[in-house]
Amino acid sequence: MRKRCILLFMSMLLFLCGNLSFASVQDIPKRVDIEADSLAYDSDTETYRASGNVIISFKDGFIKADDVILDRLKDEATAEGHVFIKSGKDILEGKKAQFNIGTETGTMSDGKVFFDKNHLYLRGETIEKTGDATYFMKEGRATTCDGENPDWMFTGSEMEVTIDGYGTLKNGAFQVKGIPVLYLPYLIFPAKTTRQTGLLPPHIAYSRDKLGWDVGIPFYWAISENADATFYQRYMDKRGFQEGAELRYIVGENSHGTLYGDYLNDSMEVLDSEGDAVLHREWKEDNKRWSYYLDHETTFSPGFYLKTDIKRVSDRWYFRDFDSYNYYMAHYRENDTRMFNGVSFDADESLTALTSTVRLVKDWNLFNATALMEYTDNFQSYSNDETLQKYPEVTFTGLKQPLYNSPLDFELTSSYGHYYRTTGYRGDSFDAYPVFSWPLSFEDYLEFTPSLGLRETTWESSSTTAGNEERDGSRELYTVGTTLSSEVHRIFDVGGTVVDKIRHSIRPEAEYSYIPYVYQKDRPDFLAEVAETNTVTYSLINTMIARLKDENGGTAYREFFRLKLSQVYDIKEARRNTAGSSQPRRPFGNITSELDFAPFRYLSLDADTNFDVTSGEWKEINSILGISDPRGDSLTAEYRYTQNSVEEIGLSFKGKATESLDLMYILRKDELDKKTLEATYAVDYHRQCWSVELSYTDSPDDRNFMMVFSLYGLGKVGRVGGSMPGQ
Numbered sequence: 001m002r003k004r005c006i007l008l009f010m011s012m013l014l015f016l017c018g019n020l021s022f023a024s025v026q027d028i029p030k031r032v033d034i035e036a037d038s039l040a041y042d043s044d045t046e047t048y049r050a051s052g053n054v055i056i057s058f059k060d061g062f063i064k065a066d067d068v069i070l071d072r073l074k075d076e077a078t079a080e081g082h083v084f085i086k087s088g089k090d091i092l093e094g095k096k097a098q099f100n101i102g103t104e105t106g107t108m109s110d111g112k113v114f115f116d117k118n119h120l121y122l123r124g125e126t127i128e129k130t131g132d133a134t135y136f137m138k139e140g141r142a143t144t145c146d147g148e149n150p151d152w153m154f155t156g157s158e159m160e161v162t163i164d165g166y167g168t169l170k171n172g173a174f175q176v177k178g179i180p181v182l183y184l185p186y187l188i189f190p191a192k193t194t195r196q197t198g199l200l201p202p203h204i205a206y207s208r209d210k211l212g213w214d215v216g217i218p219f220y221w222a223i224s225e226n227a228d229a230t231f232y233q234r235y236m237d238k239r240g241f242q243e244g245a246e247l248r249y250i251v252g253e254n255s256h257g258t259l260y261g262d263y264l265n266d267s268m269e270v271l272d273s274e275g276d277a278v279l280h281r282e283w284k285e286d287n288k289r290w291s292y293y294l295d296h297e298t299t300f301s302p303g304f305y306l307k308t309d310i311k312r313v314s315d316r317w318y319f320r321d322f323d324s325y326n327y328y329m330a331h332y333r334e335n336d337t338r339m340f341n342g343v344s345f346d347a348d349e350s351l352t353a354l355t356s357t358v359r360l361v362k363d364w365n366l367f368n369a370t371a372l373m374e375y376t377d378n379f380q381s382y383s384n385d386e387t388l389q390k391y392p393e394v395t396f397t398g399l400k401q402p403l404y405n406s407p408l409d410f411e412l413t414s415s416y417g418h419y420y421r422t423t424g425y426r427g428d429s430f431d432a433y434p435v436f437s438w439p440l441s442f443e444d445y446l447e448f449t450p451s452l453g454l455r456e457t458t459w460e461s462s463s464t465t466a467g468n469e470e471r472d473g474s475r476e477l478y479t480v481g482t483t484l485s486s487e488v489h490r491i492f493d494v495g496g497t498v499v500d501k502i503r504h505s506i507r508p509e510a511e512y513s514y515i516p517y518v519y520q521k522d523r524p525d526f527l528a529e530v531a532e533t534n535t536v537t538y539s540l541i542n543t544m545i546a547r548l549k550d551e552n553g554g555t556a557y558r559e560f561f562r563l564k565l566s567q568v569y570d571i572k573e574a575r576r577n578t579a580g581s582s583q584p585r586r587p588f589g590n591i592t593s594e595l596d597f598a599p600f601r602y603l604s605l606d607a608d609t610n611f612d613v614t615s616g617e618w619k620e621i622n623s624i625l626g627i628s629d630p631r632g633d634s635l636t637a638e639y640r641y642t643q644n645s646v647e648e649i650g651l652s653f654k655g656k657a658t659e660s661l662d663l664m665y666i667l668r669k670d671e672l673d674k675k676t677l678e679a680t681y682a683v684d685y686h687r688q689c690w691s692v693e694l695s696y697t698d699s700p701d702d703r704n705f706m707m708v709f710s711l712y713g714l715g716k717v718g719r720v721g722g723s724m725p726g727q
Contacts, residue, residue, distance in 0.1 A: 032101065033057040034070070046072040054079070058101050061087040065097075075102040083108065089116040090163075094127070105129045115163055119144050119689075119712075120191060122161060133163040142167060142189070144712050145689035152176050152690055152711065154189065167191045197222045200230070207324050209702045212238035214325065226250040232262065232327065240267045244327060248340050257296030257308075258340060260327060264289045270317075281317065290314045293328070293343060303363035309344055310356040316379040323349040324702065353378050368397045385422035388526050393417040400437070409437045425468065425524040427461030435479070446486050453479035461524035477518045477530060485509040500547045500555070507541040532572065535589075539566035564594040567613075586614050602628045619643050632656050647671040661685050664695075675700060688712075 037052025048070040050056070056063040056070060056077060066081025077099050079085075085092040087104050094111025106129055113122040113135060121144070124137030140159030143150040156169030167189045173180040203216035216234035223229060232244035244262030266287040294310040311328075313319070319326070326347055333342030345351070353376055360371040374390040381387070398412035414432040437451035457475040489505035515533040523529065544561035568589035576585055591611045598604040607623035621641040628634040638650035651667040664682035669675070682695035693708045 031058065032070070036068075048072070056101075061085065061104070063097075063099065074100070076100045076106075083111075090114065091116075092127070092129070105131065115191075117163070118191065120161075120163075121145070121150070122159075124159065134160070135162075136160045140169065142169070143689065145687075149178065150689070151687055154184070154187065155180075156184070156187075161191050163191055203234070203325065205325060205706065206704055207238075207702050208704060210238070210321055211236040211324065238268050240265055246327070251298075254300070255296070255298040256340070257294065259292075259294050259296075261292040262290060262327065288314065289318060291318060291327075295343070303361075305361055307359045307361065308357070310358070311343070311345070311354055312356065312377065313354065316377070316382075319347050319351050319379075320349045324704070352380050366399045366401045368395075368399075370395050370397075383423075386424050387421060389420045391418050391420050403436070407438060409439060411435050411437075419526040421526075423464055425461050425463045425465075425471070425526055427459060427471075427524060427526070429457065429459040429527050431455070431457045446484070449483045451479075451481045451483075453481075455479065455530070457527070459524060459527055461526070463524075471522055471524045473522045475518055475520060475523065475530070477515060480512075480514040482512045483509065484511075498548055500549050502547075503545045505541075505543050505545075507543070509539045509541065511537045511539075513537070534570070534572040536569045536571065537566060538569070539564060559596075560598050560600075562594070562596045565591065566593075567591045588613050590619060602630070617643065632662075645672075648677070660687055 033056070034048060034050055035053075035055040035057075036050035038050070040049045041047070042049075048068075050068045050070070052066065054063070054065050054068045056068060062085075063077055063079055064082070064084040065079035067079070069078045070076075071078075077097075079097045079099065080095070083092075083094050083097045085097060085099055085108075091114040092108055092111060093113075094108040097106060097108040097111065099106035099108075108127045108129075110125060111123070111127045113127060114120070115122075120142065122135060122137060122140060122142050124140040126138045127140075128136045130136055137156075137159045139155075139157060141153050141155050142159065142161065143153035145151045145153070153175050154167075154169055154172060155175055156172030158171070159167065159169045161167035169184065169187050169189075172184045172187065174182040174184060197220060200218040200220050203214070203218075205214040206212070207214060214234070214236050216232055219231045219233070221229045221231070227247070227249040229248070230246045232242075232246070234242040234244065236242065242262055242264040244260065246258065246260040248256075248258050250256045266283075266289050267285045268283075269285055270281060270283040291313040292311070294308055296308045297305060299305040319328075323329075328343050328345065328347030331342045332344075332346050345354070355374060355376045358373045362369045371392050371394045372390060373392045376384075376387050376389065378384055378387045393415060394417070395415040396412070397414070398410065400409050400411040402408070403410040412432075412434045414430075416428070416430045418428050420426045433453060433455040435451055435453040437449050439447070439449045441447050455475075455477050459471070459473060461471045463470070485507060487505055487507045489503055492502045492504065494500060494502055513533050513535050515530060517532040518530065520529055542561070542563045543559060545557055545559045548556045548558060550556070570587045570589060573585055574587035578585060591613060593607070593609045593611075595605065595607040597606075604626045605623070608620070609618065609622075610620040611617075612619050618641065620643065621639060624636065624638045626634070626636050632654070633656055634652075634654045636650075636652040638648075640646055640648045640650075647670070649667070649669045649671060651665070653663075653665045655663045657663055662684040664680070664684065666678060666680040666682075668677040668679075670677055676698070678697065678699050680695055680697045682693060684691060684693045686692075689712050691710045691712070693706075693710075695706045697704055697706070
């Protein structure tokens with residue numbers, strides 16, 4: 001009997017424990033800390049009543065209010081009076097709220113919500129947080145503007161917003177300073193903080209002569225973590241419907257790329273001589289026009305990679321006809337190597353050629369091997385048959401390095417190339433050029449380096465042109481050179497708050513180069529000639545380097561001034577026999593200069609010049625001056641000159657008339673033909689949460705007026721009107 005009682009007692013205990021174990025499966029309320037002026041606790045209902053400066057803290061947030069009732073069984077707080085809830089980085093404010101701490105959902109009366117990531121404010125008579133990032137509002141308002149009276153906002157009788165997604169509103173309006181300016185029966189607007197599938201801001205433009213109305217609506221597809229795509233649907237009423245697609249991808253850890261292509265059945269008739277009968281075109285409708293672009297890189301191991309940069313277009317007029325806007329112009333990024341950051345060429349009407357390359361590169365500490373395939377589209381010729389292509393060109397280079405344990409240095413340049421063209425000479429060549437040098441230093445005052453190079457070139461070629469013979473042969477030559485240089489310098493103790501010291505150095509250099517005459521008349525034209533040389537090049541280099549101090553006492557060095565002047569003296573020309581010749585000896589070559597000057601962050605000047613001492617004329621000048629100030633004003637002036645070929649002036653100005661108003665002006669002039677290439681006048685008015693830009697552009701083949709309206713955080717809407725009245 002006793003054993004039976006013990007078994008019965010243990011069974012009942014297990015049953016009770018079982019019930020306790022089932023109860024433990026329920027969600028355990030989050031840990032909370034309560035601060036208040038007064039606090040009461042009802043143990044029967046497990047309810048806290050807090051009054052006066054109440055703060056309830058929980059993981060990733062807190063609740064502030066005048067009065068709060070906290071039900072620990074439901075993990076739910078009912079707050080009244082100056083309610084302030086912080087959940088993660090998002091903030092909710094209102095008069096009264098019911099908030100579940102466990103699920104972080106609830107309802108707020110006469111409330112507002114602020115999202116930190118995209119600076120978005122939501123307001124409503126009632127705001128219901130239905131999920132981690134979803135809100136439903138009655139009589140809702142949405143804006144990215146600060147302040148109680150925002151510059152603009154969307155309103156709606158009902159509004160639902162999903163952060164990292166979209167917002168929708170019904171029976172609403174777009175208001176400016178509280179005044180409705182546009183009725184919106186239904187609207188979808190972006191509320192994104194990360195990439196999401198959906199429509200991107202549209203491109204809307206007007207080109208009077210080339211495109212007409214130009215409307216594009218891109219669609220973005222977030223395929224996966226490693227791939228996304230953009231589809232470009234573009235309609236031009238003078239040319240037709242263009243379809244384009246861009247795919248960006250990452251394959252594994254070491255491969256990534258961008259692939260783009262577009263197609264247009266061009267309906268515009270064009271009669272265009274381009275001033276040259278060779279480039280004359282007379283197009284009827286239905287011209288098939290396309291382009292594609294591939295930028296891919298695969299790294300097999302450190303220093304061993306494959307890089308492709310392929311771009312092709314259907315015709316040489318592609319970039320001239322679409323010079324106002326195209327995919328390549330919109331994605332051009334100069335001198336930027338970040339992944340997916342843009343194309344490598346500026347695709348405007350001045351583009352004279354397009355070169356596609358595929359490179360396989362292997363780097364070692366002192367050597368490099370590169371296999372290159374290159375194809376060039378020549379836009380200056382009607383036919384591409386005579387353009388030389390490389391299929392492939394393989395180079396092996398050795399950087400300057402000590403030759404075993406000797407005092408000599410060794411460097412090597414060698415290459416093999418297979419060159420192809422449809423019309424003209426094509427074939428193969430091999431070139432090897434090792435150079436030996438002996439660097440000598442005489443204390444700290446003089447550096448002297450003689451060098452000897454041995455060069456061997458062989459080739460095989462054939463020609464498709466009638467009457468041209470096959471040209472097979474070789475070329476052997478040697479080169480002799482010496483360099484002599486010295487340097488004097490002085491350090492100036494400036495003692496400034498930023499610039500501590502300045503080092504000024506003057507470095508004279510002289511270089512002698514000798515290459516004997518070698519018969520090369522039998523070489524094919526795809527092989528460059530090595531000219532007979534007997535010259536001395538002397539240079540003078542001035543540099544200034546500043547030592548800078550930072551707030552933490554650290555130092556940095558910056559070269560802010562560099563001027564190099566150089567000239568070539570031709571010994572062969574000086575010894576030329578002038579008997580029977582009307583041309584006097586002219587051994588002194590042109591004086592070239594290179595200037596880089598950036599004394600501080602708001603001023604820079606870069607200039608390269610070439611001056612003919614015989615004629616006293618400038619052969620070439622390229623310069624660009626940049627001036628700016630801390631307020632945001634900037635001026636860029638550019639001058640390009642090549643004698644009897646190019647003379648262009650470029651000016652770009654941005655001035656801040658007020659804190660919110662910028663004035664802009666762009667001018668490009670062709671001084672040789674006495675015509676204006678571009679004149680753009682623009683006004684940009686911007687506030688904390690919106691901006692509008694108006695611009696007018698006048699070019700030789702088009703005129704247009706543009707307006708771009710931006711709502712920060714929600715995208716842009718652009719509209720371009722027709723020609724100005726009277727034009």
